[in-house]
Amino acid sequence: MLEAAAIIVVLAMALVLYRAIKGPMLYDRALAVNVIGTKTVVVLALIGFIYDRPYFLDIALVYALINFIATIAILKYSETGGLG
Amino acid sequence: MVIDFILLFFVVVCAVASVSMKDLLGSVMILGAYSLLMALLWTRYNSVDVAFTEAAVGAGITTVLLIAALSRTFRHEEDPEKPGQSIFPWLTRIARLIPLGVVMLTGAVLIYGTLDMPNFSDPAAPANLHVAPYYIEKSVPETGSINFVTAILASYRGYDTLGEVTVIFTAGICVLILLRRRFHG
Incomplete structure (x- = not known):
């Protein structure tokens, strides 16, 4: 059951990956990369339960925090043309 | 899976x-x-x-x-430079394929090299018999760290880690210098 859920979430990642590669706009890509990060968190939590390692849940939370950095940098660059 | x-x-x-x-x-x-x-x-x-x-x-x-x-x-x-601009366009096209061939060849040789390797996480593999048992038995009494990786990185290979930190620190300073130049005109 958990395996099926993980595979479905990973396949949903494929749809978002298509949007990230195809574009066409910057915001499509930013949102797509952010969603890929969120789905990474979900898949990590599911994998943790599939392989009986519940501490993966803590790692998933840290990934959710890391996921913000890139999005903020990208959006700041698109708004001001720099990071300053 | x-x-x-x-x-x-x-x-x-x-x-x-x-x-x-x-x-x-x-x-x-x-x-x-x-x-x-x-x-x-x-x-x-x-x-x-x-x-x-x-x-x-x-x-x-x-x-x-x-x-x-x-x-x-x-x-x-x-x-990139268009192939038509050079004197021999076909030469440029072939020259672009050479890196692909080199990479494929190297990859094939590396895969051939892995055929002799022991199975994944085989306890009898030479890599697991050399110093790993020593670390597993002695790292807790010798260093007090319950994590092998931490014990090896921070204690047994402490000077190595110090060198790595120096390299990363230098790289960080260089990046800061490159990025800050804008503010001084």
């Missing part, structure tokens, strides 16, 4: 897309997604610390640094 193959396929797709993309900002973003997928794969193979480094450095810091570099240069890649 099925997930591994799907994720590895995504990683390859991300790598090809980020190389072939002309919009460098999009390329940087795809690289961030690549790092997240790689971190997922590392975690699935139980190398949690490698996965943490991949997520923090690959998806976090590298993206910010590459965007900082983009903000000081150009966002779009220029078109």
